[in-house]
Amino acid sequence: MSQTVDMAVTVGATRPLRLKNPVIAASGTFGYGLEYGAQLDLAALGGFVTKGVSLKPRDGNPPPRICETAAGMLNAIGLANVGLEVFLGEKLPKLRRLDTAVVVNLYGEAVEEFAELARRLSAAGGVAALELNVSCPNVKAGGMAFGCAPGPVGEITAAVRAASDLPVWVKLTPNVTDPVGIARAAEAAGADAVCLINTLLGMAIDARRKRPRLANVYGGLSGPAIKPVALRMVHQVSRAIAIPVVGLGGIVSGEDAAEFLLAGAAAVQVGTANFLDPAACVRVAAELEVFCAGQGIGAVSELVGGLAA
Amino acid sequence: MGAVWAEVKENRQVGEGVFRLALGAPAIAQKARPGQFVMLRVAHGNDPLLARPFSIHGAAGDELLILYKVVGRGTRILSQVRPGETLQLWGPLGRGFDLSGDQPLLVAGGMGLAPLAFAARWLRDHGRQAAFCAGLPGLAGWEELTRGLEAELAGSVALAWSSEDGSLGRRGLVTELLAEALAAAPGSKGGVLACGPMPMLKAVARVCEQHGAACQVSLEAPMACGLGACLGCAIPAAGGGYLRACQEGPVLAAAAVDWERI
Ligand SMILES: Cc1cc2nc3c(=O)[nH]c(=O)nc-3n(C[C@H](O)[C@H](O)[C@H](O)COP(=O)(O)OP(=O)(O)OC[C@H]3O[C@@H](n4cnc5c(N)ncnc54)[C@H](O)[C@@H]3O)c2cc1C
Ligand SMILES: Cc1cc2nc3c(=O)[nH]c(=O)nc-3n(C[C@H](O)[C@H](O)[C@H](O)COP(=O)(O)O)c2cc1C
Ligand code: FES
Numbered sequence: 427m428s429q430t431v432d433m434a435v436t437v438g439a440t441r442p443l444r445l446k447n448p449v450i451a452a453s454g455t456f457g458y459g460l461e462y463g464a465q466l467d468l469a470a471l472g473g474f475v476t477k478g479v480s481l482k483p484r485d486g487n488p489p490p491r492i493c494e495t496a497a498g499m500l501n502a503i504g505l506a507n508v509g510l511e512v513f514l515g516e517k518l519p520k521l522r523r524l525d526t527a528v529v530v531n532l533y534g535e536a537v538e539e540f541a542e543l544a545r546r547l548s549a550a551g552g553v554a555a556l557e558l559n560v561s562c563p564n565v566k567a568g569g570m571a572f573g574c575a576p577g578p579v580g581e582i583t584a585a586v587r588a589a590s591d592l593p594v595w596v597k598l599t600p601n602v603t604d605p606v607g608i609a610r611a612a613e614a615a616g617a618d619a620v621c622l623i624n625t626l627l628g629m630a631i632d633a634r635r636k637r638p639r640l641a642n643v644y645g646g647l648s649g650p651a652i653k654p655v656a657l658r659m660v661h662q663v664s665r666a667i668a669i670p671v672v673g674l675g676g677i678v679s680g681e682d683a684a685e686f687l688l689a690g691a692a693a694v695q696v697g698t699a700n701f702l703d704p705a706a707c708v709r710v711a712a713e714l715e716v717f718c719a720g721q722g723i724g725a726v727s728e729l730v731g732g733l734a735a
Numbered sequence: 736m737g738a739v740w741a742e743v744k745e746n747r748q749v750g751e752g753v754f755r756l757a758l759g760a761p762a763i764a765q766k767a768r769p770g771q772f773v774m775l776r777v778a779h780g781n782d783p784l785l786a787r788p789f790s791i792h793g794a795a796g797d798e799l800l801i802l803y804k805v806v807g808r809g810t811r812i813l814s815q816v817r818p819g820e821t822l823q824l825w826g827p828l829g830r831g832f833d834l835s836g837d838q839p840l841l842v843a844g845g846m847g848l849a850p851l852a853f854a855a856r857w858l859r860d861h862g863r864q865a866a867f868c869a870g871l872p873g874l875a876g877w878e879e880l881t882r883g884l885e886a887e888l889a890g891s892v893a894l895a896w897s898s899e900d901g902s903l904g905r906r907g908l909v910t911e912l913l914a915e916a917l918a919a920a921p922g923s924k925g926g927v928l929a930c931g932p933m934p935m936l937k938a939v940a941r942v943c944e945q946h947g948a949a950c951q952v953s954l955e956a957p958m959a960c961g962l963g964a965c966l967g968c969a970i971p972a973a974g975g976g977y978l979r980a981c982q983e984g985p986v987l988a989a990a991a992v993d994w995e996r997i
Contacts, residue, residue: 454966455964456964457962461960461963465962466737467736485976487969488969488996489969489971491957491967492959494784494785496782497784501967503967506969649781678781700964701965702776702781702785702786703738703823704738704962705737705738
């Protein structure tokens with residue numbers, strides 16, 4: 427197999443982010459990147475997304491926080507993170523030295539918090555893009571997730587857009603009836619891309635003990651079990667909007683990644699698969715390259731949206 | 736770098752539902768320290784999905800030993816793996832026991848034997864003195880393991896057994912052995928190193944506190960990454976917040992743990 431494949435992709439047009447390859451490690455499964463430094467060559471990644479950062483540090487939920495399900499897992503970590511100060515002071519200086527795209531995932535409890543985070547992260551330098559986690563509870567709206575309606579998603583996106591010149595990616599929740607309407611709201615408010623999907627709300631029960639398996643009762647389902655739902659949403663949304671979609675949900679192999687690109691994703695993220703092998707992202711990228719070469723494809727970007735009619 | 740494939744050299748029943756697994760994993764075996772663990776995938780493919788955490792039971796040359804009990808689907812699948820097959824794992828992970836204290840007192844309940852037998856052999860190999868209290872349900876089904884350990888440690892580590900049915904050593908709980916040992920040697924210079932079920936560890940922490948002995952415990956929590964990244968393995972910390980069992984632990988100072996919230 428001597429044919430070389432051009433693995434580079436560009437996400438976004440107005441504020442383009444060029445990636446060495448389309449494989450990005452997903453938020454919450456890759457820590458602040460540094461945890462994986464001994465496990466793989468971080469420079470071999472298209473990029474990675476940090477654990478969601480908030481203004482104040484958060485301890486997270488009581489344990490148990492995770493449990494395994496059929497070909498998947500549930501998590502209710504509770505958005506635990508070191509907080510913006512520690513992120514800027516201790517994590518970001520090390521991340522700046524890495525030769526890969528560092529995308530910072532962030533969330534707030536109010537629109538102003540998203541804007542404040544975006545402003546300070548942009549000013550700090552070394553951040554390739556911002557990813558807004560809108561699946562978190564909106565405290566002022568009684569705790570309902572921002573991401574469940576177009577209005578709040580548009581508001582957050584617009585506030586961040588005004589506060590930052592960085593590419594803004596809006597990470598959408600699949601726990602909605604109309605993902606297209608919400609993606610359109612993000613696009614209209616100035617998002618550079620949308621990422622989908624975040625985890626599906628689920629539950630697991632220990633029948634013998636008559637108890638939920640997670641202390642939080644409900645948690646987010648991820649892993650291979652959710653891939654068909656994720657593919658459907660990427661397909662649906664990418665046809666309806668002009669900005670790129672970053673696809674994720676259940677990717678464990680290069681061929682899975684190819685499926686998302688065909689469904690319309692401009693790049694992909696790999697989450698739970700990092701728990702099957704800490705070097706999963708590098709393997710997925712390598713397998714994707716082999717897949718392209720095997721199909722006689724010269725540039726991976728040719729796959730994007732290439733689903734036969 | 737990432738997970739390695741290791742050949743199964745041995746996977747044999749050595750006790751009641753307890754198996755010893757030997758893996759050809761030179762890079763991990765060479766770095767392994769007592770109290771550290773590995774993340775082991777029990778099957779290829781996507782189901783069961785997550786790797787299982789197992790303490791390192793021993794490391795000799797290129798071989799890594801794991802001592803495990805069949806408790807659920809993953810360990811049942813693991814018990815059927817044959818020599819010659821390959822499994823994926825990564826490690827060694829986490830912070831192990833601090834073995835620098837003079838004449839430490841090792842306390843194991845049930846599968847807590849897995850890491851503490853490694854610690855005892857390590858102390859023996861470094862010409863150190865130690866005492867080892869180990870509790871099991873009874874002798875039946877555990878003959879091979881107990882005899883093996885006695886033979887290995889003879890002359891270097893003083894081994895005392897307790898069993899619930901009285902068929903092995905003293906009848907009762909291992910914490911009773913511990914309380915006696917601490918009463919005989921107040922302040923126990925080298926401190927106490929413990930691993931076992933959570934109720935036992937709680938009791939060990941309490942007994943050590945009463946006797947003013949420093950105590951390290953190896954704790955379990957559900958894990959996904961084993962690398963400090965997913966934050967799934969939270970252990971309530973004394974003074975609030977959480978510690979990561981895979982990163983700050985699995986061996987923690989008993990005083991660092993909030994036992995009320997566990
Ligand atoms: C640091 C550490 C060291 C360990 N060392 C050993 C050892 O040396 N020998 C041994 O027999 N066991 C050990 N365990 C426990 C072992 O990980 C579990 O018994 C095993 O994961 C059970 O898997 P299963 O599929 O059979 O059980 P299931 O109950 O079917 O597992 C379902 C899920 O829950 C998780 N889980 C279940 N029980 C535990 C547990 N006690 N701790 C953490 N996760 C759990 C599993 O990993 C899996 O993801 C250790 C655990 C930790 C955290
Ligand atoms: C343990 C865990 C923690 C996560 N934390 C975050 C987070 O902080 N912010 C976020 O936007 N998504 C978070 N996610 C969601 C993932 O980034 C991803 O959207 C989801 O898991 C689906 O992809 P996957 O099937 O490849 O894992 C988390 C997922 C897991 C499993
Ligand atoms: S197992 Fe992932 S942080 Fe400990």
